[in-house]
Amino acid sequence: MAKQQQKKKQQTAIQPTRSDDFPEWYQQVIRAADMAENSETRGCMVIKPWGYGIWELIQQQLDVRFKETGHQNAYFPLLIPLSYLEKEAGHAEGFATECAVVTHHRLETEKQDDGSVKMVPTGKLTEPYVIRPTSETIIGSAFSRWIESYRDLPLLVNQWANVMRWEMRPRLFLRTAEFLWQEGHTAHETENEAIEETRTIHRLYEEFLRDHLAIPVIPGEKTEAERFPGADMTLTVEAMVQDKKAIQAGTSHYLGQNFSKAQDISFTGRDGATQHAYTTSWGVSTRLIGTLIMAHSDDDGLVLPPRVAPQQIIIIPVTPKEETREAIIDACQALAEVLRREKSYGGQPLRIHVDSRDIGGGVKKWEWVKKGAPIRIEIGPRDLESGKVCLQRRDQAPNAKEFIPKEDFIRHVEETLADIHNQLLQRATELRDNNITTCTDLGEFTNYWDQEQPGWLLTPWNGSREQEEELSKKHKITIRCLPLDLQDEDPSPCILTGEPTPQRAIWGRSY
Amino acid sequence: MAKQQQKKKQQTAIQPTRSDDFPEWYQQVIRAADMAENSETRGCMVIKPWGYGIWELIQQQLDVRFKETGHQNAYFPLLIPLSYLEKEAGHAEGFATECAVVTHHRLETEKQDDGSVKMVPTGKLTEPYVIRPTSETIIGSAFSRWIESYRDLPLLVNQWANVMRWEMRPRLFLRTAEFLWQEGHTAHETENEAIEETRTIHRLYEEFLRDHLAIPVIPGEKTEAERFPGADMTLTVEAMVQDKKAIQAGTSHYLGQNFSKAQDISFTGRDGATQHAYTTSWGVSTRLIGTLIMAHSDDDGLVLPPRVAPQQIIIIPVTPKEETREAIIDACQALAEVLRREKSYGGQPLRIHVDSRDIGGGVKKWEWVKKGAPIRIEIGPRDLESGKVCLQRRDQAPNAKEFIPKEDFIRHVEETLADIHNQLLQRATELRDNNITTCTDLGEFTNYWDQEQPGWLLTPWNGSREQEEELSKKHKITIRCLPLDLQDEDPSPCILTGEPTPQRAIWGRSY
Structure with a gap:
């Protein structure tokens, strides 16, 4: 039962998943x-x-x-x-x-029979404030x-x-x-x-x-x-x-x-x-x-870009045996010190946390996965001997790990953080670009909004405010913006009025 | 007239003075x-x-x-x-x-006859909030x-x-x-x-x-x-x-x-x-x-301890002649750069402003005096030649100035700021210590509060809450605190009850 649960957890730490029920x-x-x-x-x-x-x-x-x-x-x-x-x-x-x-601007306290106090607004203002x-x-x-x-x-x-x-x-x-x-x-x-x-x-x-x-x-x-x-x-x-x-x-x-x-x-x-x-x-x-x-974020929880992660690197001592416990924790603290002293990212000192709590390694790992810490480093007895660390990145699969020499990790830590940032940016850019569709036909436009998770449509547009509001209401969409970098294109027929216009509009559903 | 006014200003930039009317x-x-x-x-x-x-x-x-x-x-x-x-x-x-x-939680807008709008609270909450x-x-x-x-x-x-x-x-x-x-x-x-x-x-x-x-x-x-x-x-x-x-x-x-x-x-x-x-x-x-x-602060305006001064050092180019103007401004900027790059105070980079506005030097100087900037540095044509700067400190008289080699100023800038802090702390400590009086006699205690600007009295005290409130009301004072560092002294008779007590109280008027 416990094992089953863990297995399930490793598949996805967050229930429901994004595809099951995004808002939840x-x-x-x-x-x-x-x-x-x-x-x-x-x-x-x-x-x-x-x-x-x-x-x-x-x-x-x-x-x-x-x-x-x-x-x-x-x-x-x-x-x-x-x-x-x-x-x-x-x-x-x-x-x-x-x-x-x-x-x-004040309250009157009324003592109740049961000894409790009830408060009633008093001191009415001549002019209210918002x-x-x-x-x-x-x-x-x-x-x-x-x-x-x-x-x-x-x-x-x-x-x-x-x-x-x-x-x-x-x-x-x-x-x-x-x-x-x-x-x-x-x-x-x-x-x-x-x-x-x-x-x-x-x-x-x-x-x-x-x-x-x-x-x-x-x-x-x-x-x-x-x-x-x-x-x-x-x-x-x-x-x-x-x-x-x-x-x-x-x-x-x-x-x-x-x-x-x-x-x-x-x-x-x-x-x-x-x-x-x-x-x-x-x-x-x-x-x-x-x-x-x-x-x-993904089905395992929060994913934070390094610049705004309250902790960027979590160092986790892996201490199966009592006799090496102290040496391992010392090595973790020493690594944190070197990084804090010598390295920076985005012009700020690195934010590093050594998690030496005496709880199970799996629980600890998943806590930081769910909190979205960009980098997790594990150091165990074997790593101590070999001079390596186990590097895990939040932008990769939760079980992906890489054993690399500690010195290499230190030397490249800024690049690694920058790479995580760039990976996230690239994924988000692909998502965005794959889901903005140019549309010049009103029929297509109308049908597009029937799908379950529509993206955005980019259309030539010179309709009136009333026409915009009518379309918006009908499809539960809005013009998100007239994208700056896409104005003054060659005139094309407005999707609604048919008049040639250089103006482009992006339509979509929104929060 | 203008000269007279300036003279008056140099005597005291703030009217009224502290002794004239402290609250004003x-x-x-x-x-x-x-x-x-x-x-x-x-x-x-x-x-x-x-x-x-x-x-x-x-x-x-x-x-x-x-x-x-x-x-x-x-x-x-x-x-x-x-x-x-x-x-x-x-x-x-x-x-x-x-x-x-x-x-x-909402307003209703009522259009008035004159075209203006009047707003009336509506949407009454079942439970109010404070x-x-x-x-x-x-x-x-x-x-x-x-x-x-x-x-x-x-x-x-x-x-x-x-x-x-x-x-x-x-x-x-x-x-x-x-x-x-x-x-x-x-x-x-x-x-x-x-x-x-x-x-x-x-x-x-x-x-x-x-x-x-x-x-x-x-x-x-x-x-x-x-x-x-x-x-x-x-x-x-x-x-x-x-x-x-x-x-x-x-x-x-x-x-x-x-x-x-x-x-x-x-x-x-x-x-x-x-x-x-x-x-x-x-x-x-x-x-x-x-x-x-x-x-x-003093009768010339705000005085800021360096740690909390939004600008710690104001560098003022003195440019009487057009031909040296640019060189002087450049020298000021260069000094600011060196200080920003090489020096710090209290663990933070120095906060330095070069005031190169094209307004009168006197106006400029007094503006920064009134704003309490800890250090003002003037650099003029002669200083440029001699490699000196004119140093003025806000904790000293407004016309006190010292011409020192620029390199010395840079070398000692942290000490100078620390010294300003210490001067302010020392003055405030003297004021405090000179105005806390030990008092063991109720008659003296009573008379003390008749003076115009009483300080604080330190008394043995073990009176009740009611006795404290009565004394407070009578003299418009309060017990500011039972000072931690002065408790458990040898028992002395309480100023009111006469009972020996190790407890000490500080009384005073307050904001």
Whole structure:
């Protein structure tokens, strides 16, 4: 029985598998890796240390890039006066249905007969506040105080914060009522500069996803129907995950003068005349972690790209005999020390953990498989003698192993980590490229969405907003983006209207 | 007129001065250094980049120490169900009067006749939530899910987060409705281990304030009257600032089994019996920045200890003549490069800014004085020839300067920064030690509090809670702590009851 179970485990550590039930597999990967869980606060998750460790790495590495591009961090109030939200009507309507509202500022405690305490809200506020669903309005009000002259521009600010959008169908990391994110907010003298900023961040997100998360995105522009409420242009990076659905992984918005006019972000220009600034906003969130899981993980659990693995290398002493136990553990610690001292990856010291817990080797191994540690190293009595280590890579089959001289492992460790990253990126790129189909025929288009796990369709498109919404509703799809690198092709007939158009659209189902 | 103004400025850049009006001076230092400002969200501040930069450094440096002592970061929901708060009655009552309450989860937009939009809360929640004033209850509920066996202990978790306590008299950094903090929460198998953890963190805070913020605190225990709601023991680090008031800069609480019983944080012990865990909690907040300002700043503005200065060294090119301008700026950049590449302080690369803005040298200099940059370096045409730099230190008079060979400056830069830190620490220690007076006579005690800026009194004390509260009310003071390093002295008569007691108390006014 025990043996049978183990055998089954070796086939696949996560039940159900991806092909059995992808959404449930996703939940089980998170549970098996001990990353997060639901809480009793509706739609809000607890991010456990292994999940939060990934977020910390994402945060540190993105923050460096924001600072290199001239942005400074600041912090703005959690609560937004309702009157602020009301100023930009489109924005207000876009978020109205999902705002948590604070109406009282104290509680009265009532002692119950059984000795317990009951608390009742009191101290009603004359003006209610909403918990920020995003901070354009409150940061805009600060900008209107700070900006006086063109000399104060550009103003380039970023905030790391929690935000709240009351979600009706929450899903860990991908869609939670409260989530953690960064939101950049900038103000510029000219339209061109603001658009340039929007594009710079868009490319930064694309590169970050590729180089840090091993996720190849399609960068593109959202259609009007899918734009951020209040924006003139929304750029997006769209990731395809293993069930071929799309995830909007990050967005960069050009807000034109919509918010600056609503909030009076004005300045004295070079010509002495007062004018309104051009603003942008952009963000990525803990949703990146959900994207990461769905992009790379397999039927044995989480698979982490090395840059964002809280532990990159797990060293496991294999100690069948008591007499060699100490020597083996010492050798493991010594290896960890050498790696920490002499090696680095992506500009950071290596993150290494020696797991010398006194539990079964199989249990230990599978725990780290399920947690997605990129490299596992085992050292046993025979390895100690031969000067070798047993190398196991998370991007390979769980039982694949290679015995290599310890010195070779040390010498090549950075290449090995880079190779794991590249393998993940290559697989994800193949998945994406194999599942984007060019389609120029409406009949084909219509039939395509009947299959169980459709990919994405790339079509010539110049339909109206109404036509887009009709098609979207009919097939439960959306235009994910007008892919930037594929615009201005030779004109082809729009799939719906038949009019020749240089514009291309990508359609798909999404999370 | 301009000259007069400059002269006045050189006397003191901040008006009023500390001796004129300390609380107003404090506000003006913050404004002059561009650190933070009030917002229209009641009691909430905007933390501007220079202030937030200090917080980022505090956060990074504390985080390293938490991780070294075995703690892991995680993240828990912002909103706490009312029913959670009700479980620990003392805790609930302690925070009831300052809780922001979320009662609705959507807004209805009503279009007004003038085209504007008005928003009205709707979607009433069956159970309201409070925005966390602290997270013992919600983290405790996670702990009760996570802990099953003694093998799961100790559980050592920390959270970096925003919290909210509705403040009636807010003051930037020191007391704001929303503030940023870290809150550690741990669970242990035995009382001893939990008390040991409480003390470990207490010492960690003491050392952090001394070694990173140059603030010499008095570590001690709070009396029952001043304890955290729900704690069995509260340890505190108390800082004296320049008007001789006390600031509680950090606290570490031993919670006994109060929260574990209220929330059923129980485990199967080594003997197989079910028992309740012993828990602790501890935190420091953006209040540290207020403490920092009041401890070190002077009548010319902010003074920053080098470890937490967002920029430690400002290099200012002095370019009176166009023909040497480029060479001087190049020399400044080259100096910055050498320092960044070759030098470090406190284990971090140096933070250096070359201020080559094309504005008056005096304006520039005073801006950095007011921002508290520890070192300013000027390089002008003559220095370029002589190979010297003009060194100005923020801990010295604003016009003190020293011309030293550039190579000497580079060679000794770490010592210079360490010396600035030590000077600040020494001054603050002298201020503190000169203003703590031992007092054994009730008449002297009573008279002491009549002076305008009293310091602290150290007295033998074994009075009751009621007697303590009566004395506190009468003189507008509190027992800041029972100082740890001064307990178990030879018994002396309690200042009030006259009974011999080994216990010592420190009394003072506080923020």
